Amino acid sequence: MEIKVVGIGPGGADFLTPQAKRAIEESQVVVGYTLYVELVADLTEGKKILSTPMKGEVQRCEMALEEALKGQKVAFVCSGDAGVYGMAGIMNQVAKNHPEVKIETISGITAACSGAALLGAPLIHDFAIISLSDLLTPLDLIMKRVKLAGEGDFVICLYNPKSKKRTEYLDMTVDILSKYRPLTTPCGYVKHIGREGEISVVCTMQDLKNNSDIDMFTTVFIGNSTTELINGKLVTPRGYKNV
Amino acid sequence: MEIKVVGIGPGGADFLTPQAKRAIEESQVVVGYTLYVELVADLTEGKKILSTPMKGEVQRCEMALEEALKGQKVAFVCSGDAGVYGMAGIMNQVAKNHPEVKIETISGITAACSGAALLGAPLIHDFAIISLSDLLTPLDLIMKRVKLAGEGDFVICLYNPKSKKRTEYLDMTVDILSKYRPLTTPCGYVKHIGREGEISVVCTMQDLKNNSDIDMFTTVFIGNSTTELINGKLVTPRGYKNV
Numbered sequence: 001m002e003i004k005v006v007g008i009g010p011g012g013a014d015f016l017t018p019q020a021k022r023a024i025e026e027s028q029v030v031v032g033y034t035l036y037v038e039l040v041a042d043l044t045e046g047k048k049i050l051s052t053p054m055k056g057e058v059q060r061c062e063m064a065l066e067e068a069l070k071g072q073k074v075a076f077v078c079s080g081d082a083g084v085y086g087m088a089g090i091m092n093q094v095a096k097n098h099p100e101v102k103i104e105t106i107s108g109i110t111a112a113c114s115g116a117a118l119l120g121a122p123l124i125h126d127f128a129i130i131s132l133s134d135l136l137t138p139l140d141l142i143m144k145r146v147k148l149a150g151e152g153d154f155v156i157c158l159y160n161p162k163s164k165k166r167t168e169y170l171d172m173t174v175d176i177l178s179k180y181r182p183l184t185t186p187c188g189y190v191k192h193i194g195r196e197g198e199i200s201v202v203c204t205m206q207d208l209k210n211n212s213d214i215d216m217f218t219t220v221f222i223g224n225s226t227t228e229l230i231n232g233k234l235v236t237p238r239g240y241k242n243v
Numbered sequence: 244m245e246i247k248v249v250g251i252g253p254g255g256a257d258f259l260t261p262q263a264k265r266a267i268e269e270s271q272v273v274v275g276y277t278l279y280v281e282l283v284a285d286l287t288e289g290k291k292i293l294s295t296p297m298k299g300e301v302q303r304c305e306m307a308l309e310e311a312l313k314g315q316k317v318a319f320v321c322s323g324d325a326g327v328y329g330m331a332g333i334m335n336q337v338a339k340n341h342p343e344v345k346i347e348t349i350s351g352i353t354a355a356c357s358g359a360a361l362l363g364a365p366l367i368h369d370f371a372i373i374s375l376s377d378l379l380t381p382l383d384l385i386m387k388r389v390k391l392a393g394e395g396d397f398v399i400c401l402y403n404p405k406s407k408k409r410t411e412y413l414d415m416t417v418d419i420l421s422k423y424r425p426l427t428t429p430c431g432y433v434k435h436i437g438r439e440g441e442i443s444v445v446c447t448m449q450d451l452k453n454n455s456d457i458d459m460f461t462t463v464f465i466g467n468s469t470t471e472l473i474n475g476k477l478v479t480p481r482g483y484k485n486v
Binding site for chain 2: 005007009013014015016017018019081082083084085086088089090091092093095096099103104105106107108109110113114116117118120121122123124125126127128129130131136137141142144145148149151152153154230231233235236237238239
């Protein structure tokens with residue numbers, strides 16, 4: 001009995017690792033959020049497909065578990081990396097009382113990595129990844145992390161910077177960070193990586209404020225004290241002294 | 244004139260994305276550290292290969308630039324992700340005075356992601372990646388970041404935890420973190436991901452001290468206050484309340 005929780009990367013087939021592709025091909029049942037299942041549609045022909053819309057995370061895990069307990073080989077697909085704000089954690093939690101089900105995480109390219117590549121090389125040195133969604137985390141803990149990451153001069157990558165209802169947390173983040181790095185700090189954001197409408201923008205930390213271009217599909221990058229623009233690319237040097 | 248800085252993932256072909264594979268196949272010259280060039284040997288037949296041993300980073304970038312300026316399509320290969328402690332940053336730095344050379348980063352699976360997958364799902368929520376190498380970063384800044392990541396209850400992923408000469412920084416890290424999280428905190432480490440001799444070990448924070456198993460090829464994961472062991476897997480819950 002096995003469930004492979006498979007990260008398919010940011011978009012189309014271009015980012016799908018051979019390991020992830022094989023996990024989907026070898027499965028009998030494919031579970032996932034509707035959009036992600038559609039992204040791998042060419043690999044799932046003839047297979048049983050179980051999908052649910054957004055926010056059905058626990059339900060999807062229960063469906064995957066049920067199929068695995070019936071003896072089906074299950075591929076549970078997620079965008080990006082299954083292990084970074086992905087479904088690998090919750091799948092292990094839901095299957096806690098079923099140690100007979102082998103749960104394997106198959107990593108994929110997470111938005112921090114694919115987004116950084118579009119912008120240049122902002123994550124070359126120590127960095128922190130923080131989600132600004134307070135759906136599952138108290139806002140004060142999120143902002144405490146922002147503050148500490150600022151104090152430590154970490155490059156910061158923000159997931160879920162905004163949602164339709166929650167639009168002010170990114171501005172709060174910039175306000176907190178402005179105590180530790182100037183508003184001219186080089187930053188960037190990316191949207192729809194590897195999909196139609198892909199956008200990557202290099203800007204300053206000031207430009208992140210009141211920015212209506214940034215939404216729930218955006219990943220935001222905030223440089224540290226060493227991050228610079230080189231020929232339009234956002235680059236954090238690693239510190240090679242002889243360059 | 245173009246240079247693609249290509250992350251090939253942790254090991255063999257299993258982690259190489261189609262995008263990365265194509266970048267190597269379409270290149271005329273392949274540059275990289277000897278071991279990484281060997282990992283993609285089946286893609287480079289008939290191409291000009293330029294490799295140097297460890298610590299020749301700047302030299303490799305200069306070789307890549309020289310070839311690009313001659314009009315050659317260059318693939319500069321790195322293990323993991325080219326943008327996470329990879330060569331994408333330094334390549335942009337070295338080519339700073341040549342805006343006519345287009346430098347593109349091709350992301351790959353970094354050890355934080357591939358290692359986390361082997362251990363279960365430790366990086367499901369906010370995390371910090373810190374390198375313990377002081378070759379290019381002052382030790383006090385490294386340890387300040389460790390402290391702040393501890394204070395912020397970030398899950399922590401450590402790159403370069405030790406080298407032959409530098410063996411005590413991981414113990415220092417544990418000592419600092421023990422002020423913020425108990426020595427019983429679930430942790431793990433991985434070695435040689437996707438290669439011969441692959442190892443993944445789940446342990447406690449205490450077990451990371453005086454640990455002769457951990458070396459420069461190891462990636463270390465330190466759980467936060469919510470990380471738990473579920474059927475032998477290291478899992479950080481995202482906070483779904485109804486599980």
